[in-house]
Amino acid sequence: MNNSNGQTLSHTTGVIIQHVAQKNLFEGGNDDHWLLLEELGRALQADADVSAYTFTALYERGFHTSKYNSLYIADLALRFLKSAGRCSFEVCWAQTEKAIEESHRPEAPVSGCLYKLHHHYDIGDQSVYFSFANSELSAVDLAVYLQIKAEELFDDSITLDNQTILRFLTLFGAKEYTGKRQHCRKIDMYSDREFRTKEWDECTFQKLDKACEELAVAFLRADEATMAQVQELAKSKEVKL
Structure with missing residues (x-):
């Protein structure tokens, strides 16, 4: 060519x-x-x-x-x-x-880094976009932590949906973004979870647990989409409720 x-x-x-x-x-x-x-x-x-x-x-x-x-x-x-x-x-x-x-037409400025949250097996564009200001706790770590905590609480086959994870992240300052797609940091809840669980040391998870466990557990038990999935899983296997 x-x-x-x-x-x-x-x-x-x-x-x-x-x-x-x-x-x-x-x-x-x-x-x-x-x-x-x-x-x-x-x-x-x-x-x-x-x-x-x-x-x-x-x-x-x-x-x-x-x-x-x-x-x-x-x-x-x-x-x-x-x-x-x-x-x-x-x-x-x-x-x-x-x-x-x-x-690249001008838009209202995005506060903080822009993220795209998705699962790599999503069909169509089910991704959610959000901004997250720089903080000691990263958006990726928080998203993966919530998924792992859900597995510990309920069942290791549970998969939190994108909107559930985003709702949790808003508790830490995340803001959903619906403007034109700009360059963003991608969070793949499959590959990032695999990577984090291999790379995290015990101190990292303990630090997140200390800072977020009470909030994460209360959030998951109050989240309708998560509990509906738990009920579905309970129909086919014994699940801790």
Whole structure:
């Protein structure tokens, strides 16, 4: 695959782009779409041929803003592929610039870091977004702690839903965010839970337990969605109530 300057994408990168393009996933709007674009963008960033006319070219022209991330590069590459030679690389670049500008229109400032909370097996976009100010307790640790505490209280197969976790985080200052999607820290309640339970030492969990146990237990027992799930689990197995 060549651009107007005769530069070539490597075969491996070309195959990745073809795979995504053929599935038309760049027309979608669900989590799988964004995850694939991020993976594609990272692959493109690591490709020397792509870097030669994307990141390198951008930086040489003085562009050092955060918008030139993996999603930007994926969008640019997919536009280039979709044009099938009808548009030059420079035209695709200009189209991407316009799309990025439109998606970065000024909004009310977000207080604190922006997070996206989801489970990696969610179907469609069931994610919730929220801002969380910097504090001694991290949003990721609190979310994972609540899940583990629910497993201890009820059953190890219980899975807290996104809204339940967000309601708990609001007790620590989290605020739901419904504006345009900006760059955010992702919390995957499957992989982050697996990672945290392997990396946490005893002091970390004890610290969270000391600070949050009473509040977490009371919250879980009062949460309708959680208790409804506990009742469902109780129908098929003995559950501690």
